[in-house]
Amino acid sequence: MQTETLVYIILAGITALFIAGFQYKFNKKSMSKLNMLFLFLRFLTVFSVLLLLINPKLEQITLSTIKPNLVLAVDNSSSIKYLNQDANSKSLVEKLKNNKDLNTKFNIETYTFGDRLKASDSTTFAENQTNIEDAFSQLSQIYKQSISPTILISDGNQTYGNNYEFDYTSYKQPIYPVILGDTIKHTDLKIQQLNVNKYAYLKNQFPVETILVYNGSTSVNSRFVVINGNTVVYSETINFTKQNNSKVLNFNLPANTVGVHAYKALLEPLGNEKNTINNFKNFAIEVIDQKTKIALVSDVIHPDLGAIKKSIESNEQRSVFILNSNEILNQIKDFQLVILYQPNNKFNKLYEVLNSENKNKFTIIGTKTDLNFLNKINKTFTHEITGQTENYQAELNKNYAPFIVDDIDFESFPPLNSNYGTTSFTVPVETILDKTIHGISKKEPLLATFETVGRREAVLFGENIWQWRAQSYLNNKSFHAFDNFIGKLIQYTASNKQKSRLNLEYVSFYNGNTNVIIKAEFFDKNYVFDTRETLNITVKNKDSNETKKFPLILNNTNYQVDLSSLPASDYEFTVSASKENISKSGNFKILEYNVEQQFLNADVTKLEQLASNSQGKSFFINNTETLVESLLNDSRFATIQKRHKNSLPLIDWKYLLIIIALCLSLEWFLRKYNGLI
Numbered sequence: 001m002q003t004e005t006l007v008y009i010i011l012a013g014i015t016a017l018f019i020a021g022f023q024y025k026f027n028k029k030s031m032s033k034l035n036m037l038f039l040f041l042r043f044l045t046v047f048s049v050l051l052l053l054i055n056p057k058l059e060q061i062t063l064s065t066i067k068p069n070l071v072l073a074v075d076n077s078s079s080i081k082y083l084n085q086d087a088n089s090k091s092l093v094e095k096l097k098n099n100k101d102l103n104t105k106f107n108i109e110t111y112t113f114g115d116r117l118k119a120s121d122s123t124t125f126a127e128n129q130t131n132i133e134d135a136f137s138q139l140s141q142i143y144k145q146s147i148s149p150t151i152l153i154s155d156g157n158q159t160y161g162n163n164y165e166f167d168y169t170s171y172k173q174p175i176y177p178v179i180l181g182d183t184i185k186h187t188d189l190k191i192q193q194l195n196v197n198k199y200a201y202l203k204n205q206f207p208v209e210t211i212l213v214y215n216g217s218t219s220v221n222s223r224f225v226v227i228n229g230n231t232v233v234y235s236e237t238i239n240f241t242k243q244n245n246s247k248v249l250n251f252n253l254p255a256n257t258v259g260v261h262a263y264k265a266l267l268e269p270l271g272n273e274k275n276t277i278n279n280f281k282n283f284a285i286e287v288i289d290q291k292t293k294i295a296l297v298s299d300v301i302h303p304d305l306g307a308i309k310k311s312i313e314s315n316e317q318r319s320v321f322i323l324n325s326n327e328i329l330n331q332i333k334d335f336q337l338v339i340l341y342q343p344n345n346k347f348n349k350l351y352e353v354l355n356s357e358n359k360n361k362f363t364i365i366g367t368k369t370d371l372n373f374l375n376k377i378n379k380t381f382t383h384e385i386t387g388q389t390e391n392y393q394a395e396l397n398k399n400y401a402p403f404i405v406d407d408i409d410f411e412s413f414p415p416l417n418s419n420y421g422t423t424s425f426t427v428p429v430e431t432i433l434d435k436t437i438h439g440i441s442k443k444e445p446l447l448a449t450f451e452t453v454g455r456r457e458a459v460l461f462g463e464n465i466w467q468w469r470a471q472s473y474l475n476n477k478s479f480h481a482f483d484n485f486i487g488k489l490i491q492y493t494a495s496n497k498q499k500s501r502l503n504l505e506y507v508s509f510y511n512g513n514t515n516v517i518i519k520a521e522f523f524d525k526n527y528v529f530d531t532r533e534t535l536n537i538t539v540k541n542k543d544s545n546e547t548k549k550f551p552l553i554l555n556n557t558n559y560q561v562d563l564s565s566l567p568a569s570d571y572e573f574t575v576s577a578s579k580e581n582i583s584k585s586g587n588f589k590i591l592e593y594n595v596e597q598q599f600l601n602a603d604v605t606k607l608e609q610l611a612s613n614s615q616g617k618s619f620f621i622n623n624t625e626t627l628v629e630s631l632l633n634d635s636r637f638a639t640i641q642k643r644h645k646n647s648l649p650l651i652d653w654k655y656l657l658i659i660i661a662l663c664l665s666l667e668w669f670l671r672k673y674n675g676l677i
Contacts, residue, residue, distance in 0.1 A: 005054065005056045005057075008054045008056075009051065009054060009056060012047060012050035012051060012054060013047055015046070015050060016043050016044075016046035016047035016050060017043055017047075019042070019043075019046050020039045020040075020042040020043040020046060021039065023038075023039075023042060024036075024038050024039040024042065034670070034674065037670070038667060038670070038671070041663045041664075041666055041667040042663075042667065044659065044663045045660055045663040045664055045667070048656055048659055048660045048663070049660060051656065052651055052656065055649055055651045056649075057647045057648065057649055059645060059646070059647055059648075060645070060646040060647075060648055061643060061644070061645050061646075062643075062644045062646070063641060063642070063643055063644075064641070064642050064644065065639050065640070065641050065642075066639065066640045066641075066642060067105065067106055067107050067639050068105070068106055068107070068146070068147035068148065068149065068637045068638075068639070068640075069106060069107045069108075069109055069143060069146055069147065069148035069149075070096075070102060070105075070106035070107065070108045070109070070148070070149060070150075070151070070631065071109055071111065071139060071143065071148050071149070071150040071151065071173070072093060072096060072097070072108065072109070072110040072111065072121075072150075072151050072153065073111050073112075073113060073117075073135055073139065073150055073151065073152050073153065073154075074089060074093055074110065074111065074112045074113070074121075074123055074153045074154075075089070075112075075113065075114075075130065075132075075152075075153060075154035075155060075180070076112040076113060076114045076118075076123050076124065076125055076126075076127050077114045077125065077127045077128070077129065077130040077157075077159075078125055078126055078127060078128060079130065079155055079157055079599050080125045080154075080155060080180055081125035081126075082599075083155055083180065083181040083599070083602070085155065085180040085181055085621065086123070086125045088180065088621045088622075089123065089125075089153055089180060089621075090123060092153060092178060092621065092624060093110065093121065093123075093153065096108065096151065096628070097110065097121070099628055101628065101632055102628060102631065102632070105631075105632060105637070105639065106631070106637070111135070111139070113130075113131070113132070113134075113135040114127025114128070114129055114130060114131075115127060115128075115129035115130070115131055115134075115160075116131070116134060116135075116138075117134065117135045117138040117139065129159045129160060130154075130157060130158050130159045130160075131158060131159070131160055131161035132152075132154065132156070132158045132161070132164040133158070133161045133162045133163065133164040134161050136164060136170065136171040137170060137171070139171055139173075140170045140171040140172070143171075143173060144172075147173075147636070147637060147640075148173050149173060149174045149175075149176065149616070149631060149634070149636075149637055150171075150173050150174070150175050150176065150616075151176045151177075151178060151627070152175055152176065152177045152178065152607070152610075153178045153180065154177065154178075154179075154180060154607070155179070155180045155181040155599065155602040155603065156177070156179065156602050156603030156604070156606050156607040157599040157602070157603050158603075163606075164606070164610065165606045165609050165610055165613075166613075171614075173614070174614055174615050174616040174634075174636070175610055175611060175614040175616040176611065176616045176617055176618070176619065176627065176630070176631070177607040177608070177610055177611050177616070177618045177619070178618075178619050178620075178621055178624060178627070179602050179604055179607050179618060179619065179620050179621060180602055180621050181599075181601055181602030181621075185215060185601065186215070186273075186274045186275070186601075187215065187216040187217075187218075187220075187270060187272055187273060187274075188214070188215045188216070188273055188274070188275060188278070189212070189213075189214055189220075189222055189240070189267050189269060189270060189273060189279055190212075190213055190215075190267070190275075190278035190279060191210060191211070191212060191213075191265060191267055191278065191279065191280065191281045192211040192212065192213040192246075193210065193211040194208070194209070194210045194211075194265055194281045194283055195208070195209040195210070196208045196209070196283050196285060197285070198285065198286060198507065198509075199285070199286050199287075199288055200255040200285050200286070200287050200288075201255065201287070201288060201289070201291070201317065202255060202256075202257075202258055202287055202288065202289040202291070203255065203256070204255050205252040205253060205254050205255065206252065206253055206255055206285055207250065207251075207252050208226070208234075208249075208250070208251055208252070208253060208265075208283075209248065209249070209250050210224070210248070210249045210265060210281075211246065211247070211248050212224065212238060212246065212247045212248075212249065212267055213245065213246050214240035214245045214246070215245070216240070216242065216245075217242050218241075218242070219239070219240065219241045219242075220239075220240050220270055221237065221238070221239050221240075222237075222238050222240070222267055222268050222269075222270065223235060223236070223237050223238065223267075223268045224236050224237075224238050224249065224265070224266070224267050224268075225265075225266050225268070226253065226263055226264070226265050226266075227263065227264045227266065228261060228262070228263050233253055233254075233263070234251055234253060236249065236251075238267070253285075255285065255287040256287075257287060258287050258288065258289050259286070259287060260284055260285075260286045260287075260508045260509050260587075260589055261284060261285055261286075261287060262282065262283075262284045262509070262589060262591065263282070263283050263284065263285070264280055264281075264282050265280060265281045265282075265283065266279060266280045267279045267280070275599075278599075282511075282568075282591040282592050283511075283591065284508075284509040284589060284591055286507075286508045286509065291317055291318070291319065292317060292318045292319070292336050292337070292490070292494050293318075293319055293321070293334055293335045293336060294312060294318060294319070294320045294321070294335060294336065294337045294338075294339060294490065294494065295320075295321055295323055295328050295331075295332075295335040295337070295338045295339065296308060296309060296320050296321065296322045296323070296339045296341060297323055297324065297325055297328050297338060297339065297340055297341060297343075297347070297350065298322065298324070298341035298342065299324050299325055299342075299344060299346050299347075300341070300342055300368050302341070302342075302366075302368075302463065303464075303466040304341065304364070304366075304463055304464065304465050304466050305322055305341065306466070307465060307466035307469045308320070308339065308341075308465065308486070309322060310469075310479075310483075311469060311479070311482060311483045311486040311487075312483075312486060312487070312490055314479065314480075314483040314487070315483075315487050318487075318490065321335075325343075325346045325347045325349070325350050326346075328350060329349060329350060329353060332350075332353050332354070332357060332359065333357070335359075336360070336494045337359075337360050337361070337362060337490065337493055337494040338350075338354060338359055338360070338361045338362070339361070339362045339363075339364065340361055340362070340363045340364065341364045341366075342364060342365065342366045342368045342369045342463065343363065343369060343370065343373070343374060344368075344369065344370035344373055345370055345373045347373070347377075348373070348377065351377045351378075358453065358454060358455050359455070360455055360456045360457065360493050360494060360495075361455075361457055361458075361493075362457070362458045362459070362460075362489075362490075362493050363378075363457070363458070363459045363460070364459075364460045364462075364463065364465075365383065365418065365419065365459065365460065365461050365462070365463075366417065366418065366419075366462065366463030366464075367389050367417055367418070367419065367463060368463075369419070371383050371385050371419060372385065379426065380425065380426055380427050380450065380452060380457065381423055381424060381425045381426065381427075381429075381459070382423070382424050382426075383419060383421060383422075383423050383461075384421030384422045384423070384424075385419075385421065386419070386420050386421045388419070388420040388421075389417060389418065389419055389420055390417075390418060390419075390420040390437070391415035391416070391417055391418075391437075392415055392416055392418050392435040392436065392437060392442070392446055392461070392462055393410075393411065393413065393414075393415045393416075393435075393436045393437070393439075394410040394411070394413060394416075394433040394434070394435075394436070394446050394447070395410065395411065395433065395434045395435075395436045395441055396410050396411075396432070396433060397431045397432060397433065397434055400430055400431065400432050401430060402430055402449060402492060403488055403491075403492050404488075405432055405485065405488065406481070406484070406485065408472060408475075408476075408481040408482060408485055409472075409475055410433060411436075412471065412475060413467070413468045413471050413472070414464070414467040414468070414471060415462075416446070416460075416461075416462025416463060416464055416465065416468075417462060417463050417464050418435075418446075418461045418462040418463070419461070422444060423444060423445065423461065425448075425450070427450050427451075427452045428450060429445065429448045429449070429450045430448060430449050430450060431445040431447070431448045432445075432447045432448060432449065432489075433445070433446040433447040434446060435461070445459075445461065446460070446461055446462060447459070447460045447461075447489075449489075449492065449493070456492065456493050456495065457493065458489060458492075458493045468482060469482045469483075500584075501522060501523045501524070501525070501582055502520065502521070502522050502523075502575065502577065502582050502583070502584050503520065503521040503584075504518065504519070504520050504575060504584050504586060505518070505519040505520070505521075505558070506518045506519070506586060506588055507588065508587070508588055508589065509588060509589040509590070509591060510588065510589070510590050510591065511591050515562060515564045516562065516563040516564045516566060516588075516590060517560055517561070517562055517563075517564075518537065518552075518560065518561050518563065518573070518575070518588075519558045519559065519560045520535055520552055520558060520559045520560070520575050521557075521558050521559070522535060522559065522577060522582075529557065531554055532579075533577050533578070533579055533580070534551070534577070534578040534579065535551070535552040535559045535575055535576070535577055535578070536549055536550065536551055536552065536575070536576055536578060537549070537550050537551075537552060537561055537563075537573055537574070537575045537576075538573060538574050538576070539563065539566065539571050539572075539573045540571065540572050540573070541566075541567075541569050541570075541571055542569065542570040542571065542572060543569045543570065544569070548566075550563070552575070566590060567590070568590045568591060568592035569589075569590060570587070570589050571587065571588055571589070571590070572585065572586070572587045573585065573586055573587070573588070617630055
């Protein structure tokens with residue numbers, strides 16, 4: 001308390017005594033016991049009021065002791081069980097948690113981890129992934145401001161994530177790894193890695209890359225084979241030595257039929273191998289037929305035909321067949337898109353077939369087009385007939401919505417020769433390029449697309465597009481920009497995908513070490529995402545015929561379900577809406593693979609390095625006697641005593657108000673009782 005405040009308190013006491021004496025002592029020859037009591041009560045009242053006005057601050061000092069934390073981080077992955085260390089792990093955890101000396105010195109807190117950290121002491125050793133670095137990252141947020149030595153009970157084998165040996169540094173605590181597993185190096189062959197694309201095109205070959213590793217001291221021979229069903233589709237004899245202990249194989253496999261094809265890559269095990277699970281890997285490939293066949297129909301000879309064919313076929317997955325209006329009639333179903341180049345009355349039968357088949361088409365109109373016939377046969381637009389022609393240049397419409405169109409400097413392209421006159425559309429139309437004459441926009445489409453009754457169409461009002469391709473080459477020293485533009489237009493018009501209120505997102509097969517996530521989007525009748533619907537998925541195992549039903553959970557912009565708990569097999573499923581009669585079905589395959597069973601030994605080197613880098617100490621599971629002693633005797637983990645000093649204003653002390661009220665009440669009561677008021 002400050003000296004100035006102390007002086008004020010003394011003065012307040014003198015003042016209170018003076019006021020009380022003046023009221024009960026002044027002009028009185030003698031003091032009765034009752035007057036002395038009245039004087040004392042009045043003194044207390046006045047002194048208390050003056051103390052409230054002065055409001056001195058009282059200092060309160062409290063002492064507290066803070067024990068350091070002892071964090072037990074237990075590996076809960078299936079590799080612990082596979083290495084037969086689950087019982088040892090549980091026994092050690094119980095031993096540490098029940099140790100009286102440790103409980104006296106530390107606050108013991110237990111966590112388990114697999115793919116993520118959990119605050120729990122329940123271990124199942126069933127998690128299929130291990131991320132030790134992520135566990136340290138999470139612990140660093142929890143124990144950022146405290147002393148928390150950490151016992152890591154693990155085999156040290158991490159299946160994904162950053163290298164914990166060096167990326168643990170955000171966790172500023174000593175780490176004591178307890179190493180689970182066999183440290184003896186056994187002779188072992190394994191497929192370290194296998195790389196393959198998910199998709200392949202029909203009648204092509206897809207590449208496969210595999211990395212084979214040998215751990216051993218003698219020379220050995222083995223055979224690497226790839227099996228599809230019961231057929232060996234690839235085989236190669238492999239030789240390993242102590243020095244030459246790895247091989248990288250690159251080979252191609254044929255994609256002969258459409259669909260998902262499962263393969264098994266096998267490195268034939270040696271006779272004395274302890275772990276043969278890591279000798280094989282399952283993989284799959286989905287063969288798709290995306291070869292787009294396009295008919296370019298024309299009854300006139302024009303250089304545009306060759307330019308269009310070259311441009312479209314720059315994509316190897318597209319092929320163009322130039323036919324006349326009669327040749328195509330018997331093979332119309334073979335084509336995903338029909339390009340009608342300058343149609344005339346000979347196209348009459350073709351238009352009838354196209355309309356009956358509801359085929360997508362791309363119409364190119366030029367000076368040789370029969371506009372009378374086109375206006376009569378076509379129901380989506382009419383072109384004014386003036387008998388005159390005009391050269392139109394192109395201006396890109398930057399607001400075109402159906403797909404992204406890059407500006408390839410259209411304004412530098414030569415003008416297209418076209419019929420003069422306006423065009424009237426009877427359906428909503430999206431304009432890609434507008435007509436311009438001498439830089440003045442006509443606000444009329446030169447190239448446009450539209451959709452009607454589930455069919456997509458495009459129309460180009462001009463010929464000599466071959467000059468555009470040539471000019472694009474002069475501008476860029478490549479045909480790529482122009483061919484890419486035509487490719488996007490063809491991709492759009494060749495697709496007949498219609499809007500659906502229920503859309504699914506999934507892949508045809510999932511590796512056994514990845515999450516099996518199926519996503520869905522559900523739209524209302526205005527095609528606005530609907531969050532009110534309840535979606536369910538029914539999954540059937542094709543091998544066992546077992547059926548399970550799961551709800552899909554709303555997740556921001558979609559619904560999704562995690563089916564990672566399903567065993568490896570072939571499945572068919574149906575996603576259905578509960579409030580409306582809308583559903584969609586599909587198939588997928590889960591490949592058998594457990595990355596946790598690929599390990600034969602504990603990763604002793606990394607765990608020992610981790611202990612050294614973090615200023616801890618490593619122990620083997622069969623030699624943990626000195627672990628407790630090391631923790632108890634380490635001076636870094638001493639209990640901390642903290643002294644807290646609080647400054648409390650007297651006005652916050654409620655008992656002083658009680659004293660004032662009590663003194664005033666007692667004085668009034670005694671005076672009233674004795675007839676003094």
